Amino acid sequence: MMPLPIPPLRLAAPPLSGRADAATTLSAVARLVASGTAVSKAELGPAAGLARTTVSGAVDELLARGVLRLNGTRPTPGRGRPADRLELSPDSGVVLLADVGAHGAHLAVVDLSQRVLGHTHVLVDVRDGPETVLDLIETAFDALLPDGAVRAVVIGLPGPVDGQLGQPVRPPIMPGWHAYPVVERLRRRHGCPVVLENDVNLRALGEARALPPDQSPLLFVKVGTGIGGGLITQDGALHHGADGAAGDIGHIRVRGAPDVVCVCGNVGCIEAVASAHAIARRRGVDVTDLRALIAHGDTEALALVREAAGLVGEVVATLVHFANPARVTIGGSVTAASDELLAGVRSVVYQRALPLATRNLVLTGSTLGEYAGLAGAAVLGIEQVLSPAVVPTLNPTPRRAHTVKSCRACPRRIGPPGTSRLAQVPPTGS
Ligand SMILES: [Zn+2]
Ligand SMILES: [Zn+2]
Known part of the structure; x- marks a missing residue:
């Protein structure tokens, strides 16, 4: 398939104090690995500012929960035995992304290591109202969905939204959407956290996290x-x-x-x-x-x-x-x-x-053009799954092959291919 032209995105790791609780510690360790900042127990200690035993316990729990996996070893010069190399497990689930504009939506499925497993483009007119538009998006998600547990859904809409209530608020160009329970509807369907965001906010976040x-x-x-x-x-x-x-x-x-x-x-x-x-x-x-x-x-x-x-x-x-x-x-x-x-x-x-x-x-x-919104949605979705509230609830999913779905629209939609496997770069720090 044609990969989406989205470069590696920086993830933020939650700041830790000496008194960080177990959930915050799990979240910080998972995000440090997800962002490529630290990929072994030895690197995680100093990066997270945590004791070796605390890091070790968190890594073991993340391995047991199917969030992380071991992938070979990493040489540790002058320190004897090479260290186990950690990475996000491809079985740790997926995030569904929808960037809805006034006249069309870009949809994508990514895993927690930012690999784009599939994407598509849907012709929707937001003036048709929430039922019609969300029906179309859900159908397109079903066609796109790889065999992985859906851990979060992120949807951007072209109007003001109340992120706490999960509803659009008097959007001028979206008749019928005011106070429509967008988040509630998607949460009931997928049984996971749903993030509703304004489309321009998503673009801003995507641009910022793709840059230094x-x-x-x-x-x-x-x-x-x-x-x-x-x-x-x-x-x-x-x-x-x-x-x-x-x-x-x-x-x-x-x-x-x-x-x-x-x-x-x-x-x-x-x-x-x-x-x-x-x-x-x-x-x-x-x-x-x-x-x-x-x-x-x-x-x-x-x-x-x-x-x-x-x-x-x-x-x-x-x-x-x-x-x-x-x-x-x-x-x-x-x-x-x-x-x-x-x-x-x-x-x-x-x-x-x-x-x-x-x-x-x-x-x-x-720098990201029309895919800036999807990039921002990927950041929000992955950070949501690796947040202190969600990470401790994850469980291993049965290992199944991810099918990468093709997109027939892409060859005429986008020019030269970017990278399909989105690599990792260090987080912003705090
Ligand atoms: Zn005005
Ligand atoms: Zn495409």
């Missing part, structure tokens, strides 16, 4: 059908805010913008004047035709994109002053279609923001 730690704080701004943002903190975590609304920047009002009424009912929101929808409306075409016009260098369309870039730049300059990110990533379909947007945003930000906030600022396009 010094590229965070990272601000991700999506300029597509809608406009949204996601903020990753210095230690690589999603910043949700008190109610999960952090980063929902589409309804910030911009100075000098046309008086267009937004889907939210207000006037002059950035989304209402600078999104792909807004640009397409002003050009008198639909969003698909707009992309074609931009790609063919239509002067009128490009002038509208430049105008939108100026407005987005105003908003980004304000956010840069507030959050002082190391990196701003501008993603979404308008950015993908033309360099004009990124160039326009860049010039406004460097012109308007103060030198201290932009001295080391990297302002660039997305």
